[in-house]
Amino acid sequence: MKQTNSEERLDYLPGKKRYIFQRRDIFSFSIDAVLLAGFAKVPGDKGKIIDLCAGNGAVPLQMSLRTKAKIDAVEIQEVLAGLASKSINHNGLDDQINIINKNLLDLENEVSWDSYDLVTCNPPYFKVTSEKGKNDNKMVSYARHEVAATLEDIINISSRLVKQTGRLAMVHRPERMAEIFSVMQKYSLEPKRVQFVYPKSDREANMVLVEAVRGGKSGLRTLPPIIVYGAGNTYTKEFKELYEKW
Template sequence: MKNEGDRNMDLSPQERLDYMPGKKRNIFQRKDIFSFSMDAVLLAKFAYIPKNKGKIIDLCAGNGAIPLMLSIRTDFKIDAVEIQEALCDLMKKSIIYNGLENQINVIHKNILELTDEVSWGTYDLVTCNPPYFPMAASDRHNKNEKLLFARHEYACTLEDVIRISSKLLNFSGRFAMVHRPERIVDIMTLMQKYKLEPKKIQFVYPKKGREANMVLVEGIRGGKPGIKTLYPFFVYGEGQDYTEEFKTHYENW
């Protein structure tokens, strides 16, 4: 049973409490730290969840947007791994506020240093909204380390994410990730290298006539070849309003 949650938690001067799409979950965020984005919400809906049983782990969890949204879809246990202590603290506050202490477990660690905090080879689903951009020499001079962790492959690379996800999954377990379309060749190549056969892909466009700026990919560990390309989403219409199709998908939880 989920708890009622603590609705009387204090906010620090930097913090705010926001609704997530569908208004079934609240999330604590900080003004000086990268907030959750549309990418995380779309991934939480894109990922396939087993019907009868399941163990889930979210890598590069940030302030917990994906685990929080996944908890609307399932009662399965969810591990959430995040390297930044400040984001772990926010995630823990959101978990308590939403009464999810018995479902979501926060692991404060670099995914490269995971040991017995996780159950290797047993998860049915691994999700990840990783840093999108490879590190350049100039990026290392960025004084905002929090943004480096969020945007750049500073603490782990795309290959690290895919390799570790494969080790976490059981045979026929699923890996679901959101990333940038320009990395799709790298993603597919690395997934096959680590025995995660790509099975489903969906592109997201800011609006018609523009290039895609997001791609959702799912693979199965040990799966047979063959991939489905789902119908794309167009986020905005002529103005700054969501298209009806996207609004229904994004906000219907």
């Protein structure tokens, strides 16, 4: 870890092939972002990818290790978009990854609809209620709760962005799976692959990776589970290999 100033720090992403700028007062990248980057089926080098709710850029940075395809990364928060831009520049990826500092609902003049091979998204997991979604830290609220866009907004926009037979890859919470599948099908995205992530083998899943294909035929594959921690709260061998394979 390299210290840059009182707020920012420069870290490695897993595999130590990409650097990422982060801040102490904002969520750092986490397991879900790294797993999503590995789960997504990236297109060939001439394809196009767009990452929604990009945060400080962990997903596009990791995907850039697997493809030379152009990647747009959409992030509403100026601070996070700035960190992502610094990371992209530091890794020499300015020609591949482009940051769009906009709400994903305001992309009309920023993107070409129906043109992307892959949409990825690590969205806010929680709905805004009278009790939840109003964290004193606005940046944390936007990262955790559907303040700027709902799950349906995200899936609708993803369907508009991706070309026919293109893919949407998303990480979310298992308790919202029924809603995710229903809304995907509403917008012509057919769920095709699902993979559950468990903190431990005797615990319930706390993450789910989902892939859908626009205009795809019905038929859902359930991939082998990912179990993060084994005895002694250390990474399982399988997870460690997956997490650090970059």
